[in-house]
């Protein structure tokens with residue numbers, strides 16, 4: 001069980017709290033990992049009573065049982081496990097930018113506290129300033145004070161540096177837990193085991209044997225009701241320096257000296273710092289136009305709510321990155337992410353070089369590709385060449401694969417459980433340190449500048465993305481793996 005503490009949620013009435021934080025707490029309660037001494041204090045601007053907040057959340061939790069599309073869709077809500085959370089919920093109305101909110105908060109809390117900022121990014125700085133000024137981040141003997149910060153962390157390198165500096169004026173780095181929910185995904189955590197617990201992989205995981213790496217995060221959904229957030233953000237800021245860089249750092253980092261959080265985070269930061277700033281001619285931006293998704297017509301991005309009809313915001317981005325260190329020099333990392341694509345697919349595909357011995361040269365040799373499936377499948381598959389049965393030596397491409405669920409009991413997860421638990425026990429391994437965040441922004445900063453007024457290439461909703469993205473790889477004699 002995690003140690004007793006108070007969880008203060010700023011943004012208690014928000015979407016994140018309902019959709020992910022409560023389900024994650026419920027799953028942790030079901031696993032018996034939450035302490036009896038847990039208290040949950042919700043803060044938001046709107047008027048409501050504790051009883052109303054509890055009822056609201058209870059209703060939302062029930063509604064998930066009918067919603068097969070949500071990340072959390074249990075057959076039923078266990079009354080004991082939800083009851084454990086429900087009875088610990090208390091609500092207080094408060095303006096995030098008013099000093100008096102923090103004075104009241106100060107009287108309501110004692111001992112160990114996690115302040116969870118499930119709020120719009122513009123409040124990150126002000127909330128942490130107020131917490132610091134009110135003395136709420138001071139750690140007494142034997143008690144902790146931690147701040148969990150959601151993304152987006154800044155909008156470019158300069159703003160991320162300024163936000164880090166502002167936060168670190170009030171809190172020590174050890175108190176700051178910057179969340180990237182991709183690190184909560186089980187398959188992402190398993191990359192370290194795959195790479196460093198298997199003697200057959202580590203010796204070939206380098207530029208001598210690997211031709212290139214493709215990292216994909218493709219979604220079929222559009223911008224949904226988040227137009228107002230997405231318009232000034234775009235796919236690059238929303239997904240690349242954070243989520244895709246997390247995948248890149250897991251797959252490319254050097255083996256850490258130990259499981260110590262700082263050893264791991266040092267290696268991740270080091271590899272992110274080795275990513276060269278992306279040149280604009282190594283990048284493609286696209287925006288979905290009207291098209292079809294699963295047989296039904298869908299709107300183009302410019303027709304979505306809260307989106308300008310002239311918008312040049314990208315909903316797709318493809319990049320070619322180089323990681324300049326001895327392990328990866330000369331191995332391109334191609335990254336792509338987009339909304340309204342032909343398939344939902346988050347994966348890392350490692351393409352190996354052909355064998356150096358030319359016995360089969362000139363035949364139709366399929367590349368060896370190891371695909372780490374992150375979403376929606378969770379597992380791994382590898383493409384090999386095998387001899388087709390028969391009297392002659394003809395090759396055929398075959399795959400071997402596994403899903404985690406074939407071997408291990410899967411525990412229900414919305415991706416925030418481990419992150420919550422780790423924050424309660426004080427393990428920062430899966431949280432981003434200031435230097436890694438800044439390294440991610442530093443790599444994409446030239447694009448942010450170059451794209452300020454750049455046009456955007458249209459692609460049909462439900463397609464594989466803009467033609468320019470295919471051309472980016474074709475120039476190197478390579479092609480993206482299909483999304484379906």
Ligand code: BG6
Pocket residue numbers: 151219238346375
């Ligand atoms: C979020 C982005 O951080 O990640 C969204 O803001 C995106 O735009 C989401 O849809 C993708 O996460 P997942 O876990 O659904 O792949």
